Amino acid sequence: MTLASAMKTHPPATAIKSARQHVFEDLWNTEEYREDCPGEDAVTEFLTHTQMPANAECFDYGCGTGRGGLMLAMLGRAVVTLVDFAENALDEDVRAITEAQPDRLRWLQADLTVAIPKVAPYGYCVNVLECIKPENVDNAIRNIMRASNHVFFQISTVEGPQNTTVETYQQWLKRFRNLGTTIHWSQSYEDTETGVESMCRFYISSWFDADDITYHGAVNVAPEKVLRNIRKNAKYKDKFQMVVPHQIQDTEIMMLCGGPSLNDYKDEIIKLRAEGMPIVCGNGTYNWAIQNGMKPSMQMIIDAREFNTRFLRPIVDDCKYFIASQCHPSLFEGMPEDRTYIWHVSGGTAEKNETADLIEECYDDFFPVPGGSTVTLRGLCLLRMLGFHKINMYGFDSCCSDSMHHAYTQPENDSKLSGAVPVSVGGRAFSCDAWMLHQAREFMTMMGTLGDELDLNVVGDGLIAHIIKTGYEMTLLEEENEG
Numbered sequence: 001m002t003l004a005s006a007m008k009t010h011p012p013a014t015a016i017k018s019a020r021q022h023v024f025e026d027l028w029n030t031e032e033y034r035e036d037c038p039g040e041d042a043v044t045e046f047l048t049h050t051q052m053p054a055n056a057e058c059f060d061y062g063c064g065t066g067r068g069g070l071m072l073a074m075l076g077r078a079v080v081t082l083v084d085f086a087e088n089a090l091d092e093d094v095r096a097i098t099e100a101q102p103d104r105l106r107w108l109q110a111d112l113t114v115a116i117p118k119v120a121p122y123g124y125c126v127n128v129l130e131c132i133k134p135e136n137v138d139n140a141i142r143n144i145m146r147a148s149n150h151v152f153f154q155i156s157t158v159e160g161p162q163n164t165t166v167e168t169y170q171q172w173l174k175r176f177r178n179l180g181t182t183i184h185w186s187q188s189y190e191d192t193e194t195g196v197e198s199m200c201r202f203y204i205s206s207w208f209d210a211d212d213i214t215y216h217g218a219v220n221v222a223p224e225k226v227l228r229n230i231r232k233n234a235k236y237k238d239k240f241q242m243v244v245p246h247q248i249q250d251t252e253i254m255m256l257c258g259g260p261s262l263n264d265y266k267d268e269i270i271k272l273r274a275e276g277m278p279i280v281c282g283n284g285t286y287n288w289a290i291q292n293g294m295k296p297s298m299q300m301i302i303d304a305r306e307f308n309t310r311f312l313r314p315i316v317d318d319c320k321y322f323i324a325s326q327c328h329p330s331l332f333e334g335m336p337e338d339r340t341y342i343w344h345v346s347g348g349t350a351e352k353n354e355t356a357d358l359i360e361e362c363y364d365d366f367f368p369v370p371g372g373s374t375v376t377l378r379g380l381c382l383l384r385m386l387g388f389h390k391i392n393m394y395g396f397d398s399c400c401s402d403s404m405h406h407a408y409t410q411p412e413n414d415s416k417l418s419g420a421v422p423v424s425v426g427g428r429a430f431s432c433d434a435w436m437l438h439q440a441r442e443f444m445t446m447m448g449t450l451g452d453e454l455d456l457n458v459v460g461d462g463l464i465a466h467i468i469k470t471g472y473e474m475t476l477l478e479e480e481n482e483g
Contacts, residue, residue, distance in 0.1 A: 024086045038127040039068020046152040049203040057120035062128030066094035085111040112140040116147040123148030130163045145206035153202045169200035185245040221304045232329045234362035243343035246387035253278045256285035259397030261460040262407035282375040302375045372442035397462025398440045399430040426470030
């Protein structure tokens with residue numbers, strides 16, 4: 001996502017200084033307070049989890065001296081905007097660089113408790129939230145996540161002279177979760193001498209201001225049945241593992257989707273699998289892979305209906321199974337305990353809903369997975385949470401081909417073909433059922449938020465691939481006209 005595509009309009013920050021602002025400006029006038037700069041120490045961790053591309057724009061929220069942001073600009077080759085509400089926070093040499101090289105390092109005076117007037121895809125916020133008054137913390141997080149889609153937080157969890165919000169890792173985890181953010185990675189740290197928790201770190205993405213229907217998704221069973229499944233499946237929380245965020249990794253994977261073009265690339269998929277590339281499946285692609293002589297590496301299921309048990313048989317050695325807590329309880333029966341994981345579907349809005357309340361009631365620690373209304377769209381968010389970002393997608397068509405809705409028999413969708421309609425995109429006509437159009441729209445909305453976090457290769461010539469291709473060609477044309 002480019003900075004231009006991410007632009008949002010916000011009211012200007014207030015010009016009235018708060019008492020807290022005066023306190024910090026007084027502190028920055030003392031050399032002792034300037035000696036420590038936690039922002040310098042966390043840069044490497046930030047770069048490890050973001051895989052931020054060169055020349056990406058990043059805000060350093062509550063930058064203080066600016067030395068951390070300067071290191072981020074140098075090591076991360078980023079365009080960094082230093083953000084703080086204290087006029088005198090920056091070191092003099094850092095301020096001089098912002099004046100001499102504003103194309104790489106910039107200064108923005110802003111109060112995080114007030115809407116931030118600019119945006120950037122990435123954010124870096126180290127030892128800041130604990131210095132904000134408890135009643136203002138949620139608002140500050142909202143402002144940060146509206147200005148940056150992907151943000152790294154480091155937070156002190158111990159008492160300190162300026163720490164007005166002292167909370168544990170678990171409390172911060174719950175706060176981020178309740179605000180509707182997606183936690184890609186998190187960790188608690190203990191003091192090596194005392195063994196007491198001293199700080200925590202989070203790398204999260206924001207779904208704020210996104211199309212609400214995308215992140216709630218749609219289910220094809222009654223809500224009360226979903227809730228009943230979630231409650232019944234809570235008995236498995238000590239038997240199976242819970243999905244937790246993982247550090248980002250560069251393992252390249254294949255994700256098999258059920259579109260008709262999957263058959264067109266069968267030989268290519270078999271070759272890549274033979275060379276060792278892992279295969280991630282969803283629903284019927286699991287059996288398709290097995291029938292074509294390939295061993296799935298991972299199977300994902302989100303649908304709450306009982307007939308989905310057929311997508312889990314036969315059980316394959318070494319394959320990992322990711323079954324959503326909203327699935328029918330029968331899906332968990334007979335599954336291998338060491339290779340079955342429970343994950344939770346959740347919306348991405350700040351408002352708590354009945355499903356989120358029930359999950360919180362039934363499970364101790366959980367990391368909700370946002371996304372669209374299909375296993376493919378939810379799966380992309382799940383895979384990113386597991387640390388995968390290099391994904392080759394086969395069969396992600398979102399359209400029919402020769403009256404086929406899937407690459408294999410799936411009778412549940414046969415009755416929907418009569419409702420397929422012709423759709424024109426970029427000069428080409430596609431035949432799409434209503435759920436296919438909905439999936440395509442959700443995908444476009446998701447990529448506006450998650451696009452920076454995924455390196456997708458959508459193989460084929462279906463609707464989704466054509467949307468990506470057409471968008472790219474239009475961008476090139478616009479750039480040529482502007483030149």
